[in-house]
Amino acid sequence: MFTPATADQRFVLDHIVGIADLAATERFAAASDDVVDAVLEGVGQLAAGEWAPLLRAGDTVGAKWTPEGVVMPDGFVKAYHDYVEGGWGTIGVPEEFGGQGLPFAIQTAVLDTLGSANMGFALAPTLTVGAIEALAHHGTPDQQALYLPHLATGEWTGTMNLTEPQAGSDVGALRSTATPLGDDKWSIKGTKIYISFGDHDMAPNIVHLVLARTPGAPAGTKGISLFLVPKYRLNADGTPGDFNDVRVVSIEHKMGLHASPTCVLSFGDNDDCIGELIGGEFGGIRAMFTMMNNARLNVGLQGVQVAEAATQAAVGYALERVQSARAGSPSKESVKIVEHPDVRRMLLRMKAQTQAARALVYYAAAQVDRAALGEAGAQDRLEILTPLAKAHGTDLGNEVASLGIQVHGGMGYIEETGAAQFFRDARITPIYEGTNGIQAADLVGRKLSMANGGVFAQLIADMRAEAQDTGLIGLIDACDEIGRGMAGLDADDKLAASYPFLTMLSVATCGWLMERSGRIATGDDAFSAMKRAACAFYVAQIVPEALGLKAAATAKADVLYSVPAEAFAA
Amino acid sequence: MFTPATADQRFVLDHIVGIADLAATERFAAASDDVVDAVLEGVGQLAAGEWAPLLRAGDTVGAKWTPEGVVMPDGFVKAYHDYVEGGWGTIGVPEEFGGQGLPFAIQTAVLDTLGSANMGFALAPTLTVGAIEALAHHGTPDQQALYLPHLATGEWTGTMNLTEPQAGSDVGALRSTATPLGDDKWSIKGTKIYISFGDHDMAPNIVHLVLARTPGAPAGTKGISLFLVPKYRLNADGTPGDFNDVRVVSIEHKMGLHASPTCVLSFGDNDDCIGELIGGEFGGIRAMFTMMNNARLNVGLQGVQVAEAATQAAVGYALERVQSARAGSPSKESVKIVEHPDVRRMLLRMKAQTQAARALVYYAAAQVDRAALGEAGAQDRLEILTPLAKAHGTDLGNEVASLGIQVHGGMGYIEETGAAQFFRDARITPIYEGTNGIQAADLVGRKLSMANGGVFAQLIADMRAEAQDTGLIGLIDACDEIGRGMAGLDADDKLAASYPFLTMLSVATCGWLMERSGRIATGDDAFSAMKRAACAFYVAQIVPEALGLKAAATAKADVLYSVPAEAFAA
Incomplete structure (x- = not known):
C-alpha cells in the first residue's frame, strides 16, 4: 500500500x-x-x-x-x-x-x-x-x-514533439516542416515519434509543441522553430473546435510505463494541420530548452518517484515475509527477512539513495524559485545541477528498483508482485529528455566552463564550507581537481570521462546534502532515526564508492579508440 | 544477428x-x-x-x-x-x-x-x-x-524441486512428504514452486529430483531427503509408461525468461506419485548441493550468456545508427554512434565485463575438471570460486544488459528491438539457485574459513604472484586484509559486509585473469586488439571502482540495526 x-x-x-x-x-x-x-x-x-x-x-x-x-x-x-x-x-x-x-x-x-x-x-x-x-x-x-x-x-494537457526517426539525440536532424499560410499561421507537416501522452481521452484538447523547419531554414539546430499545434483548433470563444489533422499512427510496445501512451504522431496528413510560432522563427531551440530544462528536473524526479515506490514495496515485503533464523542468533526461530543483515543493507541503501535523490532534485528545483526571485547565482546553480539531477536521479531510481526486486527474491520476478513493474518503468528515465550520456556531455561540455569555471567553483566552495566527513571532503576535493582539469582536455578526453565524473559530482552533492540532513535530524521519532541512519550510511558507504570512479573520471579516450570501431564486433 | x-x-x-x-x-x-x-x-x-x-x-x-x-x-x-x-x-x-x-x-x-x-x-x-x-x-x-x-x-530432461511457498532461501522449511511403500518406493506428496521446465513438450519423460521429508524426519535441513520422481514411471524395458501423478498446476507470469516455463508442480494429488531415494534418507541436502554447485556455476554462466548477447546487439546497433557529428571534430557530418566517446565507453565496458565474466566462470568450471583429476587444491578453489562466479557473473549480466538498452537509446525501450528482452531475462539470475546475498553469505560464512583460511590465502597468493598493475595489487591486498579480518567478526558484521566484499574479491579475480589475458593477446588481429583494449580498460577503470567498496566491506552492522525494523516504513 x-x-x-x-x-x-x-x-x-x-x-x-x-x-x-x-x-x-x-x-x-x-x-x-x-x-x-x-x-x-x-x-x-x-x-x-x-x-x-x-x-x-x-x-x-x-x-x-x-x-x-x-x-x-x-x-x-x-x-x-x-x-x-x-x-x-x-x-x-x-x-x-x-x-x-x-x-x-x-x-x-x-x-x-x-x-x-x-x-x-x-x-x-x-x-x-x-x-x-x-x-x-x-x-x-x-x-x-x-x-x-x-x-x-490541467484541463488540457501538453506534449513535446522533438524526436523523429532520424533525429533523436541529434535534434538538428529533424525534417518536419512548417510552411507559412499568412496571418501568423503555419501549415505543419511531418512525423514525430516517442510522444508521451501524444493522445489520450482524459482532456478535451491536447496542446502539442512541435519543432519544425521553416522554408529555407539553415541546417541543424539553428534552423529550427517551435510551433503550438493544438489537437483541436480553437473557436472564436476559445473552446476546442475543428480537428487539426494530428493523427496517432500507433503507440509503441514498450518494456514498461504502459500507462503512458508513447505515440507516433503524424501532422498534416491532409495538409490541414495549422500551427503558430512560439518564440519566433529559428527560436525553437531556445524555447525547447526552456521546456526541457524543467522537464529534465522532472525526469530526475521520476527517479525519486520510482525509488520511493520500490522502497515502500520492498520494506512492506521484508516486514512480512518470514524466512530462516538469524545467523549467529541462539534462536532457531525464523524471522522476518528485514532482520537479516544483507536484506537490511539493501533496504537501508534503498532508503539512503531515495532520500539522496530527493534531496538532489528538490535542491535543484529550489534554484528555479531562487532564480525567479533574482537570487545571485541561483540560475547558474540550477544550470550546473540540472544534468546531475536528471542523470543521477534516474540512475538511482533504476538502482533502487533493482534492489527492490532482489529484496523480494523469486517473488520479485513474478509480475503480480509489482516490484517488476517499477524496474521496467524506471528503465526509460535514463534515456528520455536527453540520455544520461547527453547530460554528462552537457556537464563537461557546457556547465563546467560557465563563468570560466566560476559556477563549478562556487558549488565546490559551498560543499567544502560545510562538509565534515573526511571521505566526503576527499570526494569534493577529487571532483574539484578533476573538474578544473577538464578545461585543458580535448573533446574526446572530456567526454570519455564525463559519465564517471558526473556520478562523482552527483554523489558529492548528495553527500553534502545528506550529511547536513543527518546533523539536522535530531528528533527521537522514527522518521528522524531513519534519516540519521540513511545519512550515516550514505556518507560512510556510498560516498567512498564514488571515489572509486576517480580512475575512470581521469582516464583518457585513447583506450576507447585503440581499436577500430569494427573490432567491437570481433 | x-x-x-x-x-x-x-x-x-x-x-x-x-x-x-x-x-x-x-x-x-x-x-x-x-x-x-x-x-x-x-x-x-x-x-x-x-x-x-x-x-x-x-x-x-x-x-x-x-x-x-x-x-x-x-x-x-x-x-x-x-x-x-x-x-x-x-x-x-x-x-x-x-x-x-x-x-x-x-x-x-x-x-x-x-x-x-x-x-x-x-x-x-x-x-x-x-x-x-x-x-x-x-x-x-x-x-x-x-x-x-x-x-x-538430453532425450529426457531433468528438474530440481526445492522451493515451496514457505521455503525459499530457507530450504529446511519445506513440507513435502515421502511415505515408504516398501520395495524402495516412496509415495510423494506436496507442492513445489519455481520449477523451471517443470513441464514441456520436448521430451517423452521428465526426471524430477524432489526434496521431501520422510516420516519422523528431524526438523530443518537435516531431515530432508532427495527423491527421483519421473513424470512417467518406467516400464520393465525402461521406456516411459504410466503417468506418475505429477501435475502442472500453473506457470508463473514472469518479467522475462518466458521461454522457460516456471511451474507450480503438484505431486501425488491422487496419492499415486512414486519416487525413489537418491543418496539415502536424510542425504537430501548433500545431494542437493552436488546438484546446486554446478548449477550455480551454470547460472553464473547465464550472466555471461546474456552479457554476450546484449553486447552483440548493442555493438550491431552502434555500428549502424548514425546520429550527430563527433564533438570537437572539424567535420559536421553525422557519424555512427560507435564513434561517440561515451557510447564507445559503454561498449568497451560491455566487452570488458562480458570477457571478465566469461574468464571467471570458465576458470571456476576448470576447477571441476581439475578436481576430477585429483589436482591438489582444485576442489577447494572451486568451492571458493562458486559464489563469486554465480553472484558476480549474474551481476555483470545485468549491468551489461542495462548498458545494452542505454546504447540503443529510445529504441532500447521498445520491445521489438530485443535489447529489453535481455534486460528482463537477466534479472532472475541474481535470484535463483541461491540469491546473490546467499552467495555472499556462503563466501564469508563458509568459504573464507575453509582450511582455517588457507583456501582463501592460496587464492590471494596466486593472484599476488602474477598481478603487475599497482591498482590491482592494491585491490588484492585490500581483499586479503578484509578477508582475513572476517574471521574475527560476529555473524552480523560479517554478513553486513558480505556483498561488497564478494564484489571486491570477484573483481580482483577477474582483474587477475584479465590482466593476464591482456599480456597474452599479442596478435595483430581484431580479436586480439579488442582483447587488449578490454583488459586494459578492466584493469585501469573497473578494478579501481571495486576498491571504492572497501568502506562498505569493512563497515559494521551497527548502522543497519541503529533503527528498529518498523522505522524502515517511516
Whole structure:
C-alpha cells in the first residue's frame, strides 16, 4: 500500500530547499507552513486514494490505441479529472496565468507524490508543465491568454514533439516542416515519434509543441522553430473546435510505463494541420530548452518517484515475509527477512539513495524559485545541477528498483508482485529528455566552463564550507581537481570521462546534502532515526564508492579508440 | 544477428582454463585441439542457425500452460531434438554413463553458446546437467543405468524441486512428504514452486529430483531427503509408461525468461506419485548441493550468456545508427554512434565485463575438471570460486544488459528491438539457485574459513604472484586484509559486509585473469586488439571502482540495526 512520503518531503523542503526563505518573499508569500502542509496532505490523499490503486491497471491494461484515438484504462479519466478539480495542476503556475503561484519546489513535491503513486500516469501533468513553461516564457500575450488557463488547470494537457526517426539525440536532424499560410499561421507537416501522452481521452484538447523547419531554414539546430499545434483548433470563444489533422499512427510496445501512451504522431496528413510560432522563427531551440530544462528536473524526479515506490514495496515485503533464523542468533526461530543483515543493507541503501535523490532534485528545483526571485547565482546553480539531477536521479531510481526486486527474491520476478513493474518503468528515465550520456556531455561540455569555471567553483566552495566527513571532503576535493582539469582536455578526453565524473559530482552533492540532513535530524521519532541512519550510511558507504570512479573520471579516450570501431564486433 | 563468441571461448579455454593441461591427461585426452574447435564450431552452428532465431518467439509467445501440459512455442521441439541428435547434451557426461567424457569446461562453452543464442531455452539442458550430476554421484547403479543414458543425451530432461511457498532461501522449511511403500518406493506428496521446465513438450519423460521429508524426519535441513520422481514411471524395458501423478498446476507470469516455463508442480494429488531415494534418507541436502554447485556455476554462466548477447546487439546497433557529428571534430557530418566517446565507453565496458565474466566462470568450471583429476587444491578453489562466479557473473549480466538498452537509446525501450528482452531475462539470475546475498553469505560464512583460511590465502597468493598493475595489487591486498579480518567478526558484521566484499574479491579475480589475458593477446588481429583494449580498460577503470567498496566491506552492522525494523516504513 502506498503512503505519501510526506515527512521526508517536508524535511527536504525545510532543510534543503529552504522553503521558509522563499515564503518570506512577496512572490512566494503564499507558501506558508500551513499551506505547504495542506498541499502535501491533500495531494497525498489523491495519490494514495485514487492514483495508486490504478498503478497495476496502468501496467497490465495500459493505454490502448484505437482508430478513434488512445483510450486510457478504466478509472484514469476520473482520477485525472479529480486531479484537475483539486487544482493540483495550478500549484506552480504564476497567478497571472491562472495558477496559484506557489514555488516550483512545491510543485515538485506534488508531482513527486503523484508519481510515487503512479509514475506513468504522472507523466501527463509533468509534460503539461513543460508546455506551460514554454508558453509562459515565449508565447505571445494572445497565446498565453488562450492556452495557459486551460493548461494551468490541467484541463488540457501538453506534449513535446522533438524526436523523429532520424533525429533523436541529434535534434538538428529533424525534417518536419512548417510552411507559412499568412496571418501568423503555419501549415505543419511531418512525423514525430516517442510522444508521451501524444493522445489520450482524459482532456478535451491536447496542446502539442512541435519543432519544425521553416522554408529555407539553415541546417541543424539553428534552423529550427517551435510551433503550438493544438489537437483541436480553437473557436472564436476559445473552446476546442475543428480537428487539426494530428493523427496517432500507433503507440509503441514498450518494456514498461504502459500507462503512458508513447505515440507516433503524424501532422498534416491532409495538409490541414495549422500551427503558430512560439518564440519566433529559428527560436525553437531556445524555447525547447526552456521546456526541457524543467522537464529534465522532472525526469530526475521520476527517479525519486520510482525509488520511493520500490522502497515502500520492498520494506512492506521484508516486514512480512518470514524466512530462516538469524545467523549467529541462539534462536532457531525464523524471522522476518528485514532482520537479516544483507536484506537490511539493501533496504537501508534503498532508503539512503531515495532520500539522496530527493534531496538532489528538490535542491535543484529550489534554484528555479531562487532564480525567479533574482537570487545571485541561483540560475547558474540550477544550470550546473540540472544534468546531475536528471542523470543521477534516474540512475538511482533504476538502482533502487533493482534492489527492490532482489529484496523480494523469486517473488520479485513474478509480475503480480509489482516490484517488476517499477524496474521496467524506471528503465526509460535514463534515456528520455536527453540520455544520461547527453547530460554528462552537457556537464563537461557546457556547465563546467560557465563563468570560466566560476559556477563549478562556487558549488565546490559551498560543499567544502560545510562538509565534515573526511571521505566526503576527499570526494569534493577529487571532483574539484578533476573538474578544473577538464578545461585543458580535448573533446574526446572530456567526454570519455564525463559519465564517471558526473556520478562523482552527483554523489558529492548528495553527500553534502545528506550529511547536513543527518546533523539536522535530531528528533527521537522514527522518521528522524531513519534519516540519521540513511545519512550515516550514505556518507560512510556510498560516498567512498564514488571515489572509486576517480580512475575512470581521469582516464583518457585513447583506450576507447585503440581499436577500430569494427573490432567491437570481433 | 547472433555470432558465437568462438574466438573468446577458445582464448579463455587456452589461457584461463588451460585446456591443453586437461587434454594431456588420460581422462580428458579426447579434448584435443581439433575436437575443441569442432565442438565450438558445431554448437555455434546449431545456436546461430536454430536457437537464436527462436529468441523472440520464446519471449513473445513463450511457454504456455494447457490442461494437457506445457506447450513450447513453435520451433522449440525441433530445435531441441536437433540439440539431442547432435549429441550436444552428452559433451560433459562421463563415458560410463553414455556421455563423451569431455571436460566440464567444454560443456560450459557449449552451454555458453546455446544460452547466448537463447538463454531461456538453454535453461532446459542446464537443469538436466544438475540432474545428471546428482544421479552420477548419488544414484544407485540401477538408477544410473535406467536414467542416465536418457538424461545424458538430453532425450529426457531433468528438474530440481526445492522451493515451496514457505521455503525459499530457507530450504529446511519445506513440507513435502515421502511415505515408504516398501520395495524402495516412496509415495510423494506436496507442492513445489519455481520449477523451471517443470513441464514441456520436448521430451517423452521428465526426471524430477524432489526434496521431501520422510516420516519422523528431524526438523530443518537435516531431515530432508532427495527423491527421483519421473513424470512417467518406467516400464520393465525402461521406456516411459504410466503417468506418475505429477501435475502442472500453473506457470508463473514472469518479467522475462518466458521461454522457460516456471511451474507450480503438484505431486501425488491422487496419492499415486512414486519416487525413489537418491543418496539415502536424510542425504537430501548433500545431494542437493552436488546438484546446486554446478548449477550455480551454470547460472553464473547465464550472466555471461546474456552479457554476450546484449553486447552483440548493442555493438550491431552502434555500428549502424548514425546520429550527430563527433564533438570537437572539424567535420559536421553525422557519424555512427560507435564513434561517440561515451557510447564507445559503454561498449568497451560491455566487452570488458562480458570477457571478465566469461574468464571467471570458465576458470571456476576448470576447477571441476581439475578436481576430477585429483589436482591438489582444485576442489577447494572451486568451492571458493562458486559464489563469486554465480553472484558476480549474474551481476555483470545485468549491468551489461542495462548498458545494452542505454546504447540503443529510445529504441532500447521498445520491445521489438530485443535489447529489453535481455534486460528482463537477466534479472532472475541474481535470484535463483541461491540469491546473490546467499552467495555472499556462503563466501564469508563458509568459504573464507575453509582450511582455517588457507583456501582463501592460496587464492590471494596466486593472484599476488602474477598481478603487475599497482591498482590491482592494491585491490588484492585490500581483499586479503578484509578477508582475513572476517574471521574475527560476529555473524552480523560479517554478513553486513558480505556483498561488497564478494564484489571486491570477484573483481580482483577477474582483474587477475584479465590482466593476464591482456599480456597474452599479442596478435595483430581484431580479436586480439579488442582483447587488449578490454583488459586494459578492466584493469585501469573497473578494478579501481571495486576498491571504492572497501568502506562498505569493512563497515559494521551497527548502522543497519541503529533503527528498529518498523522505522524502515517511516
